[in-house]
Amino acid sequence: MDIISSLAIISFAALIHASFQLSVSVLTLISGHALGSQKSHRRLVALTASFVFGAVLMSLLLLSTIALVANQFTDGSIGNYLWIAACSLLIGVGFAVMFLYYRNEDGTGLWIPESFADYLMRRTKATKSTTETFALGQTSVISEILFISAPLLVSALTLVQLPAGWQLIGIAVYAVISALPLILIWILVNSGHRLSAIQKWRESNKHFIQLASGSGLIILAVFVYTWMVLSSGVNLS
Numbered sequence: 001m002d003i004i005s006s007l008a009i010i011s012f013a014a015l016i017h018a019s020f021q022l023s024v025s026v027l028t029l030i031s032g033h034a035l036g037s038q039k040s041h042r043r044l045v046a047l048t049a050s051f052v053f054g055a056v057l058m059s060l061l062l063l064s065t066i067a068l069v070a071n072q073f074t075d076g077s078i079g080n081y082l083w084i085a086a087c088s089l090l091i092g093v094g095f096a097v098m099f100l101y102y103r104n105e106d107g108t109g110l111w112i113p114e115s116f117a118d119y120l121m122r123r124t125k126a127t128k129s130t131t132e133t134f135a136l137g138q139t140s141v142i143s144e145i146l147f148i149s150a151p152l153l154v155s156a157l158t159l160v161q162l163p164a165g166w167q168l169i170g171i172a173v174y175a176v177i178s179a180l181p182l183i184l185i186w187i188l189v190n191s192g193h194r195l196s197a198i199q200k201w202r203e204s205n206k207h208f209i210q211l212a213s214g215s216g217l218i219i220l221a222v223f224v225y226t227w228m229v230l231s232s233g234v235n236l237s
């Protein structure tokens with residue numbers, strides 16, 4: 001596969017990752033709590049920036065780790081059986097997102113168990129330092145591993161086949177694109193936009209985001225299968 005096509009796959013996978021909403025939900029909670037407790041603007045900027053940095057770093061670590069493991073076990077040559085497994089995971093997760101990602105209720109309640117949602121709420125309200133928000137950023141990414149595992153795996157398998165220099169570029173591209181919603185909300189909140197308007201937009205568009213995320217995973221699976229498996233023959237080597 002050529003470099004442009006590889007980066008296109010990584011970018012599309014990162015865009016799907018960006019559409020998942022747990023990290024966004026936690027960031028809005030942190031912002032709302034900081035504004036409600038009348039923290040200074042400088043403090044708000046620091047807390048939210050630390051959260052975004054934690055989320056970005058965890059995405060980098062997860063992608064790098066999966067790519068490293070894949071490279072160790074395949075020596076940089078990805079067999080068709082791995083691509084078929086990755087495509088199957090994409091399709092399975094895609095349907096799960098379309099039918100299970102949001103709770104069937106008003107608001108933007110997600111799939112996570114209520115006990116864990118309550119825990120995140122408590123930790124968010126108790127957060128007072130940038131270290132805690134940094135850890136929350138990392139936790140929010142890990143908590144969505146059931147859904148982000150599919151785009152991460154496909155991106156990692158694609159990265160393994162790139163030259164070393166382009167691998168670093170691919171990792172950076174994935175990290176930046178997957179964090180775009182967090183970066184955008186960070187900019188909006190810290191530039192004085194009302195949090196209620198952001199939350200209202202999320203509620204109004206949650207079903208579109210859900211459908212786009214799920215169908216995006218399935219489209220990515222079809223593209224990867226066509227490009228990686230069919231174009232190279234169907235032998236499972």
